[in-house]
Amino acid sequence: MAPDLFSKKISFIGGGNMAAAIISGLLAKGFEKNSIMVSEPWDVNRKKMADLGVKTTTDNTEAATVGDLIILSIKPQVAKTVCQELASKAFSSQGSSLPLLVSIAAGITAASLKEWCTTKDGASPPIVRVMPNTPALLGEGASGVYAGEDVTPEQKEQVNQLLQSVSRAIEWVDKESLLDVVTGLSGSGPAYFFAMVEHLVTSATKLGLSEEQATRLATQTCLGAGKMMVEGSDPPAQLRKNVTSPNGTTQAGLESFEASGFASIVDKAVKAATDRGEELGRVLGSQ
């Protein structure tokens, strides 16, 4: 029988935006509030977590000691310090049977996490890296996942269950470097669409629509187009063709995009975000 995540305790180390999104998604699926603990140093964020009804603490060791799954949801820049703290305090008292560590930190490699999390007795937790995105808040997330070799099939299934609670697309990758591409695509991706809608609203406002009208039209267009891509059977290219009447308005708009190097702009942006993920892992991993 598949291990039931819903009977486990989950601890989040770091209670910021992404932890809030995942926790909200889990709670919406019926996960028990009392089975979640968040350690978070900042009063404001800790209060937001407490308002969700989950347990909170300022003590990473307390959270990491009670969790069957530990979600590392801190910024990449503090990952080393936090992992070393967990290794010397929480993990060192737990022998060789350590909880599963699920890191969502962009770029930070499984090898770095393992090195930093190793106790003085040489024990280290099994590690899964996940790259989620903020639509997890609504159960509409997209996540990439990579598991180290010491992760058992049961633990992978638990991670699947965790992600199914908050994601509609879950893509396991077998090469860890591909997680940087996932980061540059879907991890950062919501911000690309938000920026696009911001620009659409500004453009239409300049042409006379009120900001409120333009915002309602642009956001619903984004949602409608997204639903057509996810729920329909036609690929995006066909959907685009269906909107584009020969010599019509859409053709004029798309040709303007292309004349400004649309494909190249997107290409460079995804590559820049992917490269930044790799760089974060390399630089922070060597400090």
Ligand SMILES: NC(=O)C1=CN([C@@H]2O[C@H](COP(=O)(O)OP(=O)(O)OC[C@H]3O[C@@H](n4cnc5c(N)ncnc54)[C@H](OP(=O)(O)O)[C@@H]3O)[C@@H](O)[C@H]2O)C=CC1
């Ligand atoms: N935001 C996103 O869309 C996505 C983020 N990620 C990854 O998720 C991780 C978290 O990002 P996000 O939620 O946006 O970041 P946030 O800054 O919102 O959250 C991180 C939280 O960790 C707290 N924190 C800082 N130091 C410690 C510590 N020593 N122990 C415990 N908690 C600490 C921070 O407190 P304080 O503010 O006081 O420093 C903050 O509340 C990052 O590694 C990011 O790469 C992955 C996918 C998408």
Ligand SMILES: O=C(O)[C@@H]1CCC=N1
């Ligand atoms: O911007 C970042 O670094 C994080 C990772 C993906 C989304 N936000």
